[in-house]
Each structure stands twice: as structure tokens, then as C-alpha cells.
Amino acid sequence: MKERIEQVRAALAVNEAALIESGANRFYLTGFPSSAGQLLITPQDAYFIIDFRYVEKARATVKTANVILMENSREQIARLLAQDGATHLYVEAESTSLSRFAALRDGLPGVTLCEGDKIDRALVEARAIKTREELANIVAAQQMTDETFTYILDRITPGRTEREVMLDMEFYMRRLGSEGVSFDFIVVSGKNSSLPHGVPTDKKIERGDFVTMDFGAVVNGYHSDMTRTVAVGTVSEEQRRVYDTVYAAQAAALDFIRPGVACIEVDRVARDLIYGAGYEGCFGHGLGHSVGVEIHENPSCNTRCQEILRPGIVMTIEPGIYLENKFGVRIEDMVYLTENGTENLTKSEKKLLIV
Numbered sequence: 001m002k003e004r005i006e007q008v009r010a011a012l013a014v015n016e017a018a019l020i021e022s023g024a025n026r027f028y029l030t031g032f033p034s035s036a037g038q039l040l041i042t043p044q045d046a047y048f049i050i051d052f053r054y055v056e057k058a059r060a061t062v063k064t065a066n067v068i069l070m071e072n073s074r075e076q077i078a079r080l081l082a083q084d085g086a087t088h089l090y091v092e093a094e095s096t097s098l099s100r101f102a103a104l105r106d107g108l109p110g111v112t113l114c115e116g117d118k119i120d121r122a123l124v125e126a127r128a129i130k131t132r133e134e135l136a137n138i139v140a141a142q143q144m145t146d147e148t149f150t151y152i153l154d155r156i157t158p159g160r161t162e163r164e165v166m167l168d169m170e171f172y173m174r175r176l177g178s179e180g181v182s183f184d185f186i187v188v189s190g191k192n193s194s195l196p197h198g199v200p201t202d203k204k205i206e207r208g209d210f211v212t213m214d215f216g217a218v219v220n221g222y223h224s225d226m227t228r229t230v231a232v233g234t235v236s237e238e239q240r241r242v243y244d245t246v247y248a249a250q251a252a253a254l255d256f257i258r259p260g261v262a263c264i265e266v267d268r269v270a271r272d273l274i275y276g277a278g279y280e281g282c283f284g285h286g287l288g289h290s291v292g293v294e295i296h297e298n299p300s301c302n303t304r305c306q307e308i309l310r311p312g313i314v315m316t317i318e319p320g321i322y323l324e325n326k327f328g329v330r331i332e333d334m335v336y337l338t339e340n341g342t343e344n345l346t347k348s349e350k351k352l353l354i355v
């Protein structure tokens with residue numbers, strides 16, 4: 001984990017320091033989950049300034065930085081910068097608010113606050129490539145997700161509401177040991193399934209509905225993400241045609257994705273197939289995103305991302321077709337990019353299940 005701090009420091013000149021305040025990056029660099037705290041990386045050292053609620057645990061567990069009890073953090077930062085000879089301070093451009101930026105600029109006399117995004121870029125770069133340990137956490141989270149899918153299958157019955165199914169899944173997953181939910185679970189049925197990010201309602205599941213479930217677990221701070229769509233009782237020809245198209249689009253993208261190809265090309269493989277089948281305009285989101293200490297990380301497979309895929313990336317592949325006022329289908333797996341290809345981390349059944 002010390003290497004991660006080195007990767008940030010490598011982006012800095014000899015008189016520059018970095019202040020990390022976002023929860024995800026702070027956790028990534030310290031391994032310490034907390035709702036507050038500041039990590040200051042100077043040319044010589046690293047300091048984790050954390051308040052009384054966390055300091056005891058932080059002192060016992062954080063190995064990558066000197067743990068300091070937060071008193072007046074602005075004065076503490078000023079003193080550490082002066083002590084380590086840093087005259088310029090970078091913050092995270094993406095997550096630092098204008099008011100926070102102004103407060104630091106005005107509160108640190110003699111220090112130049114820098115507006116560039118090189119800290120963000122260094123961290124996106126580092127976080128994209130998962131270590132073995134990070135991968136093991138994602139795999140463990142996905143195993144809980146697969147197990148929850150198996151559990152819920154015969155509990156999706158006409159008369160139960162979307163919310164009941166969602167709560168059942170969440171409770172089961174937490175009992176398996178998930179630290180929380182990867183994000184608010186999506187359980188949508190019938191007409192609601194045409195909403196890609198619909199919220200579970202009190203609508204009762206009915207025979208003939210498609211039920212789309214998008215969910216994931218968290219293990220040691222790492223997330224998993226999976227979507228499955230199942231039919232209840234019976235399936236119409238149109239439903240089957242849409243399902244088969246999404247399935248084929250995902251299969252084509254899974255077959256195509258590998259190190260060396262651009263994200264946009266992977267998206268195109270699935271998109272061309274869906275549009276070619278007559279569903280242009282019905283797949284209005286990107287094909288996938290990286291997953292790690294946050295559910296949505298970079299790079300992403302969409303119609304804009306030109307980044308070249310590399311070994312170590314964990315990417316979702318989640319094509320969908322959404323027919324307004326009718327129904328929708330999405331199928332989502334997570335793949336890990338190896339040296340020569342991919343490993344699919346998602347083991348749940350994918351052929352159309354009628355429950």
C-alpha cells in the first residue's frame with residue numbers, strides 16, 4: 001500500500017504536496033475506512049490527520065502514513081508543509097468544492113494552491129489496475145452476489161412486491177457477510193423494468209413480468225456489481241427476442257474485450273448488435289464501468305472513452321434494451337482483464353430463467 005502513495009508522489013515536483021480528502025481515495029491510500037480525515041502527502045512523508053472518533057483505530061492499523069490527531073487541521077497542514085519544504089499544494093480537482101478550495105487558499109499563507117488535476121489522474125491510473133489482494137476482495141464480493149441470486153430465485157413470486165424482494169436480497173447478503181450494499185439495489189418488474197435505474201416500489205410482481213435485479217456486495221471496501229433479468233411464470237415472444245438480443249450483445253462484447261483494445265470499441269461491438277437488431281434508441285447508457293473501492297470507476301466502456309484496456313482492470317459488461325412503457329432487460333457481468341484475455345468473475349446463470 002506504500003507503493004500507492006509513491007504513485008501519487010511521483011506526480012509531484014520536489015516542492016509540491018497533495019491533500020487527499022475524498023473518502024474513496026483516502027481509503028485507497030490508507031486502507032482505513034472513515035467518514036472524515038485528511039491525507040497529506042509531502043515530498044518526504046505522508047500524514048493522516050484524523051479526529052478523535054477514529055484516531056485510536058487509525059494508530060493501530062494505518063501503516064502508510066503518520067497518524068496525527070486532528071486539532072486545528074489547517075494549522076497542522078501549514079506546519080507540515082513548511083516543515084517538509086512544500087510551497088505548492090494540490091487538492092483533488094474532481095471532488096474539492098469551490099468553498100473548500102477558497103478556504104485552503106486563504107487559510108494557508110505562503111502556500112500556492114494548485115488547480116490542476118494531476119493528483120486525480122495519478123489516482124485514477126493507480127486505482128484502475130487491481131492488485132491480487134484487491135481482486136480477491138472483488139471476487140469474494142461477487143461470490144456473495146452470486147449466492148444471493150441463487151437464494152432469491154424461488155422467492156420471486158407473484159404477489160410479492162419489488163421492495164420485499166429487494167429487502168430480502170439485502171438482508172440475505174448482509175447475513176453472508178457483506179459490509180453493506182454495493183449501491184441501492186434495483187429490483188424492478190413489469191413496466192418498471194424499462195427504467196434502467198428504477199427504484200423498487202410497492203408494485204406487486206405479476207405473472208408475465210420481467211424482473212430486473214441489479215445488486216452487489218462489499219468486502220473489505222471493494223464492490224461487486226451484477227444484473228440479471230428473469231421472467232415470472234411465462235414469457236412472450238417479444239420478451240424472448242429482446243432477452244436474446246441483450247444476451248447476444250453481451251456475449252459478443254465478452255468475446256471481444258481484451259487488453260490492447262479501446263473501451264469505445266468494446267461498447268461498439270454490443271451497441272452495433274443491439275441497434276442492428278432494430279433497437280436503436282433503446283440502449284441509452286454505456287456498456288460498462290470499472291469497479292473497485294467505488295462502484296463506478298474509470299475507465300468505462302461507452303461511446304466516448306478512448307482509453308486502451310490493460311491487464312488488471314475489472315470492468316462490467318452490461319448491455320440493456322429498454323422499451324418504454326413495456327419492459328426492459330439488462331444483463332451484467334464483471335470481468336477481470338488478464339495478460340492475454342479475461343476472466344469472468346460472475347458465475348450466475350445467464351440463460352433466460354422462468355421462475
Ligand code: ZN
Binds near residue numbers: 214215226227332
Ligand atoms: Zn449493476
Ligand code: ZN
Binds near residue numbers: 289
Ligand atoms: Zn454496473
